[in-house]
Amino acid sequence: MTTARTGAGRASPRGRRAARTAGDDRETAILATAERLLEQRAFGDISIDDLARGAGISRPTFYFYFPSKDAVLLTLLDRVTEEADAAAGDVLVRLAEDPRARWRELIQRFHETFGAHRALVLACAQVRGTNAEVRRLWAAVLERWVQAIEAAIEAERRRGAAPDGLPARDLAIALNSMNERVWYATFACDGPAVAERDVVDVLLDLWLAGIYRDTTPPPST
């Protein structure tokens, strides 16, 4: 049910000492196989057997490392969100220097991170509908980002750069939601979508309009 496992598969960032166990390689192989196969077909069309064979083990052995197919995705998702957090860095605290440039940087970096793992991101969006675990993790990640954006908007209002208006939290939720869905469509090439090379600028424009009612918000004096 939860991701908790005997001790093999998950966890063990507590390096201990004997981290050189052969099982480590197998686990890595499963993860790598998953990311590779995801680039070829949809998550639902990948069976546990595919994952196991790809990693050179039998299906029952797969269960020694992960409790389910979804758990593999969860582990992969965890990595990507960490990567995105790292990429975002401290951009938000330096907002006042040059708001337009900083917001663009933020959106651009998320775009690059997700774009580099689009197959995985797409798979997560799909599975989120059917898997409570993935849904929970994604909700938690999103909540963190929403709070960061909310705080940034409030700071911009406090310094007089952004006008009052919607509750900052609602604004932050709507803007994040927009990004998520727009990126999804762009990466999936599915239905009406913004061209990949324009997407950052389109999103940026709407963020600035929503937050500042202006495409060239003032830097700090």
Add this chain to the structure above:
Amino acid sequence: MTTARTGAGRASPRGRRAARTAGDDRETAILATAERLLEQRAFGDISIDDLARGAGISRPTFYFYFPSKDAVLLTLLDRVTEEADAAAGDVLVRLAEDPRARWRELIQRFHETFGAHRALVLACAQVRGTNAEVRRLWAAVLERWVQAIEAAIEAERRRGAAPDGLPARDLAIALNSMNERVWYATFACDGPAVAERDVVDVLLDLWLAGIYRDTTPPPST
């Protein structure tokens, strides 16, 4: 593969004459069962057997009416999008009368239509990830709406009420995408979401900001 069927299940809006066949009731019963069950559990947790038993028939008989579980959803989705189109009506052609009021009306009516079938809408969003048929239908519906919004934005620009800026199509895509994702979160109560009673106003505010850079766009003189 496609929704084409022998002649029983689908189609037959060409009333013919003998539309009073017993099979009609069965088909309706399957559809009703699906919508009812969808309010209790996720689409993936409903088996064809559940649908069949709910309609008082056996599983093989189900296949006489629909080629798959997904086809049921597709039929239901078709209805809701028609309902939404009808609810939207001619609001967009009367935009210039009072832009803020008309845009609000548009968003409000979509909100009401989707809200009345939230379980179904949620299920479609989930299945869209795994089913090409649903994905295609949704993409087609979205494309229609995007084009309508795009045309409306261009009309507002032509009459000088809205400033130039992003390509109208990109703007329309982003705004529609935002609505879709924000509604999804609100209806699913999953992760950060805007409260249901605020959602129309939040979306409206961002639409006006994106299109007019202003919360009170001018009516026609």
Add this chain to the structure above:
DNA sequence: ACGGCACTCGACAGGGTGTTGACTGCTGTC
């Protein structure tokens, strides 16, 4: 009275998941 069609379902084949229980080989211990 009879051919045909709408409609129905028992029974099967196939493919996926998750579990059990037995087996292998290394590693540390007395």
Add this chain to the structure above:
DNA sequence: GACAGCAGTCAACACCCTGTCGAGTGCCGT
């Protein structure tokens, strides 16, 4: 240097769900 113990492995099984096939049943027009 025998041996307990555990990481790691898999054949075989039980189960559930899907989709199909073929053999019905009852009604309708002719």
